Amino acid sequence: DSGVTQTPKHLITATGQRVTLRCSPRSGDLSVYWYQQSLDQGLQFLIQYYNGEERAKGNILERFSAQQFPDLHSELNLSSLELGDSALYFCASSELAGVTGELFFGEGSRLTVL
């Protein structure tokens, strides 16, 4: 158990819909990262937050947005869903803003868009 909690574990929805994925980081970790894992793309970095502030951005689509709340949990919002958004979405956390050690990954949220 990494200490990072992600909900829901599985989600099935239709094209055009909007979903919210939630992540609670390890106790004491201030930095949260979101990654998308699809079969042929490996782990794609989406976005990083540190103590509520956006710190780094990857190839995150405009239809996707994220935020980190004062209690440090984070949410990833995916809207106008397309079939190609089906993937495993991982949240990870670390203590610091820079990666000076291990990223602790959650178990992931598997999104299926039909």
Add this chain to the structure above:
Amino acid sequence: GENVEQHPSTLSVQEGDSAVIKCTYSDSASNYFPWYKQELGKRPQLIIDIRSNVGEKKDQRIAVTLNKTAKHFSLHITETQPEDSAVYFCAASKDTGTASKLTFGTGTRLQVTL
């Protein structure tokens, strides 16, 4: 941005043999290079990492080498065991201390056969 290429995409070795996975990165400013192991249906977990001021690091049967000039780093697993079967991801990051965008390779599926 950073681009990480990883080879091979699949690797099959016999138990007891060595396995080598190679990665190249594009951004000469990258200074942190972790390796993650992802077992089937599980979250990625850090197995070893190396920083740009070090050329080699070893941890029991696992070693990583870094050639900054060639922008190349490799994972070496000796005396492979069936439990080493997993997908391995290399990654590279430019850790500024205030933000980090860890870019992953596309993964290598290692199969250790009896």
